[in-house]
Amino acid sequence: MLYSLVDGRARTSTELAAVAAVSPSTASVHLQRLTTQRLVKVFAQGKHRYYSLEGANVAAALEALSVLAGASRNPFVPNTPSRLRAARTCYDHIAGTLGVSLHDRFKALVWLSASSTHGNNRYDLTPNGANALEALGIDVEAARKLRRRFASACLDWSERRPHIGGALGAALLELALKKKWVTQDLDSRALDITKHGRRELSTRFGLDLE
Amino acid sequence: MLYSLVDGRARTSTELAAVAAVSPSTASVHLQRLTTQRLVKVFAQGKHRYYSLEGANVAAALEALSVLAGASRNPFVPNTPSRLRAARTCYDHIAGTLGVSLHDRFKALVWLSASSTHGNNRYDLTPNGANALEALGIDVEAARKLRRRFASACLDWSERRPHIGGALGAALLELALKKKWVTQDLDSRALDITKHGRRELSTRFGLDLE
DNA sequence: CGCACACTTCGTTTACCATCAAACTATGGC
DNA sequence: GCCATAGTTTGATGGTAAACGAAGTGTGCG
Structure with a gap:
């Protein structure tokens, strides 16, 4: 979930559930925890709740960890016309x-x-x-x-x-x-x-x- | 264990067990895992096995994480005359x-x-x-x-x-x-x-x- | 050579945490 | 006002991984 947010874009909890391949309820409790730990912030707009990284600190930590993991993440592709x-x-x-x-x-x-x-x-x-x-x-x-x-x-x-x-x-x-x-x-x-x-x-x- | 190694000094597995407040056997399996994951490296000298961080990458990741945690670590004090x-x-x-x-x-x-x-x-x-x-x-x-x-x-x-x-x-x-x-x-x-x-x-x- | 020390391996137990379904709340649209 | 959609809360469950003791390996020292 966090890695999918490093591009600076916000995502809804349902999307993040799909990203992590877990049920919406699981994603919800996880995101709640991430929020209280100040790793992500929520922004409610209508019936959507958009989650994004809390700050540059978090992105930096993720970056450092991905260096260790040697992973290259595939970027987000919007499926809008x-x-x-x-x-x-x-x-x-x-x-x-x-x-x-x-x-x-x-x-x-x-x-x-x-x-x-x-x-x-x-x-x-x-x-x-x-x-x-x-x-x-x-x-x-x-x-x-x-x-x-x-x-x-x-x-x-x-x-x-x-x-x-x-x-x-x-x-x-x-x-x-x-x-x-x-x-x-x-x-x-x-x-x-x-x-x-x-x-x-x-x-x-x-x-x-x- | 990793945080205690950020000062660049090497430590034995028994010391690291004490640092982490776990038994020597637990520390041993943990350090073994850290080694295979390339987070630490071992250097055997006599009957001691000295562990230290694998590289700057690891230190950087730990640093980034400690920023998130907002923690300040207490430094290592050698107890040698x-x-x-x-x-x-x-x-x-x-x-x-x-x-x-x-x-x-x-x-x-x-x-x-x-x-x-x-x-x-x-x-x-x-x-x-x-x-x-x-x-x-x-x-x-x-x-x-x-x-x-x-x-x-x-x-x-x-x-x-x-x-x-x-x-x-x-x-x-x-x-x-x-x-x-x-x-x-x-x-x-x-x-x-x-x-x-x-x-x-x-x-x-x-x-x-x- | 044998003891002491440093450390590892193995097998078992235990506790915890992620996960999900079901029920619930909130919001927008018609 | 009602339904559909988005999301959260709750409680139960199972799988997993961390932890330890006991036994095993290796190294140095007298």
Whole structure:
């Protein structure tokens, strides 16, 4: 279970049960123990409970042990249709590889930081981030005034890593549609990244999508 | 057991049994397993079998795990009389802190290297090392001709780390006595490092002894 | 040579822990 | 409001591995 989590992605208890080839109940008690021992952390989203490694310490220990064991692990392959995996909507914001990439990029640029006031999986825009997004045409102040969480880490279904949700996520999708960076599929949640969009994402955010 | 070995010192199976608070027989089967799994290596000397960590990999893994456990280990304290621990003879060569320090220093200076032709715990002098020792007044060629092993790793009883044995070790002790770097105690195996010797060891080998 | 010591091998016992099924709780969708 | 799905709790069970004592092997010392 732990080794399957070293890629940084989160997994549900049922998936981890399958990975370990044990029954869901066995997996449950095991994961409970791993949680109390601070090896993994849980993140409940809807009726799914996503488990991921607690921190870099744990990954380091696993790495060191796998060196001893001389094992090479086979990587996780998501079995989501590739069109949906690349980019799609999640309620009213961007998910899929694109969503996760944006999230990672915004954190790397320090536009987004973990919220100090709210819970664990909430974000704040830094002054830099607010300026940059205003410059792109997002009304950050308006988004702040809405009666909903401003920005949150939403766990991505296909990538199993967080993307940006909340009012800010919605504003980003709105912007991307308005600027024709992406177009919405009519009968699915898939998003198409336009040629123009690909260029813009690259120059504005340094995002290089396959 | 493994944690008690992270300091790089070797320990006997009886000591490790005491460390783990189990019977000698239990320790024996456990150590056997650790050996086949390449976590520790054995070195038989007389009727003692010294166990030590197999390599840096193992130490790294233990380190990573202890970070997770948040434990701080209490270090090994040798219970040997300090006079004997500092310097003494082992058969006909130098043992104790001084012996181990010389061994470590010679390896660091690349005067001594693991023997390519003989077994695992044998040494060869490098050309550099031979020159340096000849310059000090050791007849290296004569030592080579003796019908005994030239240089070997002899596990130090108090330090639990190797010092230099064999013909080379004997020649080193002979030199140290002749140059009055050390004087031999009359009724024990203890060696006294003279003031002069301390100075010489410092300038010639960069050895700083307490 | 024989004793003492260091350690290992063997066979047996015991305790524990992983595992599962069944029952239970929680969440989302219609 | 009800069903389906996701996950957890609980209690019983069996397999396994850790542990020990007793007997065996090997090494050094007098």
